[in-house]
Amino acid sequence: MNRPVSIVLIVGLAVAVAGCQRLGLGGSSSSPLPATPTPPVDSQPLTPLDGVQTSDGTIEQQPLDAVDGAGEQVAAAPFEPPAEAKEIGRSDxxxxxxxxSVADRCQLFMTLTTWSGGYRANTRGCGSPDLQGISAWDLTGKQVVLKNDAGATVANLYSAGGTQFSGQTSTGQPITVFR
Incomplete structure (x- = not known):
């Protein structure tokens, strides 16, 4: 046999045997570590956040204070454009x-496909029915208007610099759109 071939075979055999030893196939192996005992979990009744617990176990709630004008419906104040609102183009x-939005974070997609009320838009992953219903957008000066299928305004946005737009929904909730 050729000397280089012999060396390669011997090195290959040594690596194979070393691999068997590394994997624990060599006969002697250490035993696994014993499991660590965990302490038992204590259970105690929780005290209520609001109200007072009486001796019989019931919870007495504190009455709510009366609010002036309770029961009146208040419309959302119109959102004024910020003084620092920047000019934007459709391609932006x-x-x-x-x-x-308040308790919602989802995706908004805007295209230049002509749609009722402006251009095509859609959302994904929104929990709010208002935000789920966004189907169009339009640009009026510095204002971006998001609309639903009926053409009603869902939100008004203004550029907050760079790739961020801030404004409010038609219900008066703050909303931000960003990349």
């Missing part, structure tokens, strides 16, 4: 955006 709005 195209593509995917993250939309953040």
């Amino acid at each position: 709005l195209l593509g995917g955006w993250t939309m953040q």
Whole structure:
């Protein structure tokens, strides 16, 4: 046999045997570590956040204070454009955006496909029915208007600089759209 071939075979055999030893196939192996005992969990009744617990176990709630004008419906105040609102073009709005509202964070997609009320828009992952219903957008000066299928305004936005738009929904909730 050729000397280089012999060396390669010997090295290969040594590596194979070393691999068997590494995997624990060599016969002697250490035993696994014993499990660590965990202490038992204590259970105690929780005290209520609001109200006072009486001796019989019931909870007495504190009455709510009366509010002036209770029962009156209040319309959302119109959202005034910020003084620092920047000029924007339609192409600045195209593509995917993250939309953040009070308790909702989802995706907004805007295209230049002509749609009722402006251009095509859609959302994904929104929990709010209002935000789920966004189907169109339009640009009026510095204002971006998001609309539903009926053409009603869902939100008004203004550029907050760079790739962020801030405003409010038609119900008066703050909303931000950003990349």
